[in-house]
Amino acid sequence: MASLHPLIVPMKVAPATQEPGMMRRRSFLGLTCIAALSMRSVFAGERISLAELAKPGRVLMLRHARAPGIGDPPGFRLSDCATQRNLDETGRAQAKTLGQQLAEAGIVKATIYSSQWCRCLETARLLQLGAVTTLPALNSFFNRPEDRQTRLAALRTFLAGLPIAGPPVILVTHQVTINSFTNAAAPAGGGSIYPVEWLGFPAVAGEPADPLIRSSR
Numbered sequence: 001m002a003s004l005h006p007l008i009v010p011m012k013v014a015p016a017t018q019e020p021g022m023m024r025r026r027s028f029l030g031l032t033c034i035a036a037l038s039m040r041s042v043f044a045g046e047r048i049s050l051a052e053l054a055k056p057g058r059v060l061m062l063r064h065a066r067a068p069g070i071g072d073p074p075g076f077r078l079s080d081c082a083t084q085r086n087l088d089e090t091g092r093a094q095a096k097t098l099g100q101q102l103a104e105a106g107i108v109k110a111t112i113y114s115s116q117w118c119r120c121l122e123t124a125r126l127l128q129l130g131a132v133t134t135l136p137a138l139n140s141f142f143n144r145p146e147d148r149q150t151r152l153a154a155l156r157t158f159l160a161g162l163p164i165a166g167p168p169v170i171l172v173t174h175q176v177t178i179n180s181f182t183n184a185a186a187p188a189g190g191g192s193i194y195p196v197e198w199l200g201f202p203a204v205a206g207e208p209a210d211p212l213i214r215s216s217r
């Protein structure tokens with residue numbers, strides 16, 4: 001069984017300053033494979049509490065917790081969890097611990113959206129921070145590259161509709177989605193917190209969105 005000791009995993013580094021008229025860029029570290037007690041900007045050397053998510057208009061894009069293996073078995077069905085790759089006991093512990101850490105940081109309730117895959121839904125529910133709504137835009141397109149652009153476009157549209165100063169939002173999704181959308185990796189049970197205005201803006205056709213650069217388009 002993997003160690004439950006928290007580790008901080010860097011995800012994205014951005015300059016400490018940016019062009020006039022735009023918000024100061026900050027990089028956030030990924031949550032731990034279990035649950036990080038804080039996040040730190042590698043560039044600026046500043047520590048950022050998980051309480052960052054409690055600020056208005058923040059989004060946590062979270063990869064599902066540990067589910068050993070890659071992809072899903074042949075012939076899997078979204079309607080039947082027994083046919084899918086699912087969380088193991090370590091993964092369930094990761095999700096529960098992350099939810100506890102977020103609650104201790106002041107996030108006792110969040111608006112939670114999840115991929116329709118069972119491992120994402122279970123992760124989202126085990127956070128125990130609110131009701132979980134499925135969002136097909138968060139579904140995996142692993143081994144289905146033809147679905148990539150449609151999924152990402154739908155996710156951008158959804159995020160663009162979120163209120164700039166709304167309550168905390170948690171998106172539970174897959175590595176392939178996070179990698180493509182944010183151009184950053186995430187460990188199992190890990191992710192990054194972003195102001196909503198850094199998400200949802202269209203990128204140049206064929207390129208992933210960069211959550212740290214607001215498009216002028």
